[in-house]
Amino acid sequence: MDVKTVCLGMLTDGEASGYDLKKAFESSFGHCFAAGYGSIYPALASLAECGCVSCEEIPQDGKPDRKVYRITEKGWEQLLVELDDPAPSHKVRSEFLATMAFAHLMTPAQVQTVLDSRIRDAEENLQYIDEFENCCDRDWPAGVRFTLGFGRAMLHAMKTYVEENRDMFESDETQKTVAR
Amino acid sequence: MDVKTVCLGMLTDGEASGYDLKKAFESSFGHCFAAGYGSIYPALASLAECGCVSCEEIPQDGKPDRKVYRITEKGWEQLLVELDDPAPSHKVRSEFLATMAFAHLMTPAQVQTVLDSRIRDAEENLQYIDEFENCCDRDWPAGVRFTLGFGRAMLHAMKTYVEENRDMFESDETQKTVAR
DNA sequence: GACTTTATATATCGAACTGATACTATGCAT
DNA sequence: ATGCATAGTATCAGTTCGATATATAAAGTC
Structure with a gap:
């Protein structure tokens, strides 16, 4: 595919x-x-x-x-x-998560900026999906509706997770801030 | 990055x-x-x-x-x-969703097989994350714990969505099955 | 005892994909 | 008048993917 x-x-x-x-x-x-x-x-x-x-x-x-x-x-x-492939792949390539894995090398401010941008991006993409689904002239087949709902579910989960866990990086105690 | x-x-x-x-x-x-x-x-x-x-x-x-x-x-x-990039990307490349978008060209049995494999894959990956987090010798920094929780949240949302929406493809009415 | 798999370790190669750029033309807005 | 959006083509360098090759030792299996 x-x-x-x-x-x-x-x-x-x-x-x-x-x-x-x-x-x-x-x-x-x-x-x-x-x-x-x-x-x-x-x-x-x-x-x-x-x-x-x-x-x-x-x-x-x-x-x-x-x-x-x-x-x-x-x-x-x-x-x-x-289309006959019984197990098609679903891959993620996330510079966001790769960056977050090194959060201890960044300042708390840098980390919060990154988290903000991820939430904003998720919100934007949720809006794109809604617009595409509602403001359209045609009736999408079930498969397409499924993929749109899937995208929405994932973006919603992403936004919620980031919002509920961003406090992990707010205190300076978890930060080693560029101490080699 | x-x-x-x-x-x-x-x-x-x-x-x-x-x-x-x-x-x-x-x-x-x-x-x-x-x-x-x-x-x-x-x-x-x-x-x-x-x-x-x-x-x-x-x-x-x-x-x-x-x-x-x-x-x-x-x-x-x-x-x-x-690491200073304020808005690192998060990309998905899904042969799974690309396949599902053309579900109307497949048989219901093919579609269910694909959905089954996605659920199984999500479950496997959830298990990998748990194993990696628990059975390990070291204390991961907050950033790494964040990425693991993120992965878990996404995989859980994926599994739930597929399970709750797979009935969209069960009836033959939504299927056009290779009718050109 | 023979056989296969797993782990350690290197590396290359073609095919595929990304992101930016180039070119040309019309029309619309500031 | 200058820039931006739309319509339309296309290339290209740099990256990445997935498979493959090579070699040895340990460990498990029949």
Whole structure:
């Protein structure tokens, strides 16, 4: 399950350009599977090369050609094979937690700043999810609703945990503050 | 905050070989910031090159030389600069959620298998955290205890959410099962 | 006694991904 | 008039991932 597969899955919903897919990665997948142009364009090129998608170049005045991709029969087969993984991974890469593990090398003020920013980030992302879910024109399938609820549950747990445990770092007793 | 910085942070706790650091990445950082040999060895080489760590090669009979790394004065400075980031990131890359977003292309049985494996994975990781926290010889600093509690809170929220929402996929009505 | 797994220890390599940047054009707001 | 948002393409260096290779000893299993 890499960027290629997710692109393939998005294309089952209808034709799209690389630009369109980028927007989908930001909105519906932003909280769980991000991808930038540097991943999407090579993925589409590779999918086109192996016949999993077709590409139609639509000329536009001034702007570069708009390349519209569609999933092919072979692409469908490929997608169903990749969706068959019984134990797909769920990975976290947290500079936040890596930083917190070294909180004893930081000042209490630095630590509180980091905790503040994490709470703010969680709140922002909760809002993004709500906006995406409510202000939208279409009816998302159950799976998408599930992922949005999942994101909300995780962000809520994150915010609550940080709020309830930040006092661990408030006293200077637990801090060794740059004493080597 | 990349693998290099985390290695540097780990070395503030005492000298270590690449192998030792790999074990630390698996145990204390396994749930939040994983790294393999393919990241650790180049990171140490790069840190040695820029004078942030020193390296002593200790010959061993039969086995390859054991290379022991120690953080230098310059390494300390570098580390404190990198720990100063006020808003370190927290990223999720979930093949699980990407898969679930396309649940309508899978059979109900496939979906339930995926959900089962996620619950099992969460339970396993909760157990790892408990074992690491209890059965250990040393007193972890507040920061590390914070990250372990954080991991536990997230895994618990994940497990609960999946258990409470898996019925969304039990009926065949929400399933379009490979109907293009 | 033979065999397999686990632990100690090094390291490389291709594929994938990240984040930033570049280019061009229209339209809208300050 | 100058900057920002939108629409659209694409590349590139640096990082990271996951698998693999090499070598030995200890410890457990059949």
